[in-house]
Amino acid sequence: MSSRRWLPGRDLALDLGTANTLIHRQGRGVVLDEPSVVAVDASTGDVIAAGRTAKEMLGRTPGSMRAVRPLRDGVVYDPDVAERMLRVFTDSVGVSSVLRPRVVVCVPSTVSPLERRAVEDVAMRVGARQVYVVEEPVVAAVGAGLPLTDMEASTVVDIGGGSTDAAILALGGVVASRSTRVGGASMDEAISTHVQRQYSLLLGEQSAEHIKIEAGSAYPLAETRRARVRGRDLVSGLPRTVEISSDEVRRALDVPVRAVVDLVRDLLDAAPPELAGDVLRRGVVLTGGGALLRGIDARLEHELGVPVRVAEDPLRAVIRGAGRCVDDFATLEPVIVDGRRF
Secondary structure (H helix, E strand, O other): OHHOOOOOOOOOEEEOOOOEEEEOOOEEEEEEEOOOOOOEEOOOOOEEEOOOOHHHHOOOOOEEEEEEEEEEEOOOOHHHHHHHHHHHHHHHHHOOOOOEEEEEEEEOOOOOHHHHHHHHHHHOOOOOEEEEEEEHHHHHHOOOOOOOOOOOEEEEEEEEOOEEHHHEEEEEEEEEEEOOOOOHHHHHHHHHOOOOOOOOHEEOOHHHHHHHHHHHHHOOOOOOOEEEEEEOOOOOEEEEEEEEEEHOOOOOOOHHHHHHHHHHHHHHHHHOOHHHHHHHHOEEEEEEEEHHEOOOOHHHHHHHOEEEEEEEHHHHHHHHHHHHHHHHHHHHHHHHHEEOOO
């Protein structure tokens, strides 16, 4: 182990998410949390902005530039743009080009070898000396404080921006896992499609997300919430404002929410009978940004008949778990997929 000792303050954990990119630096905690959006010059490809500033440009850019999300469904969609975005982020947190860090990268559990290689390549090109790959539901469980090495099983469901990963963990390994490329972005699209069909109103990406945050729910709420949103009327072409209730948003979200419910049901069906009692005792823990959707825990509990709770600060559960791997190499070893050296 002495030859693999990590030097303090150098190494990184990287959560390259469809919605947000987070970086944990060894010994310092989370040093960056930015939207996974980059604005580039349309002709030269030079980066104009990245993160929050670039996200504000979505749907507003002139023909000379474009604002894009280089990650989709939890994997790298545009490697070149993803590299430029990540280089801006790593430069902003002072990553040394001389003392090249080792990097722990989180990926969905069902990522293909080609998709995993794309993530590794991006990390290598921005200066990593060695890349370790870990599965998101495993590090999400670590970040949520669930024990990995117990004989009694733990169940975690990570609802990210581009995918949902669910796993049952025991004795330091994954007993069963399931994944679907349905997440927060799918919920935004479902809202946008509903508003377009119901009101003939075209919404931007951020407007659909606003509705989800303000009035979205997966289970009936005690008090109705409402959200006002402005879009472009498809008939007149003019701006128009509509008000939408939480009941209507819940119906609009039924398809992606149902996909998450079916995924967890499939996972529980695949679990060995010996672990059924563990699931009933410990329940299911939700992580990821999708866990913040109102009533998602109540919906799963109602549909599946098992206790469900949302982890503390679910948005950062994955990076917290990956960060623990960086801070303590002994934690990393049981959950590592492989390591690639430069």
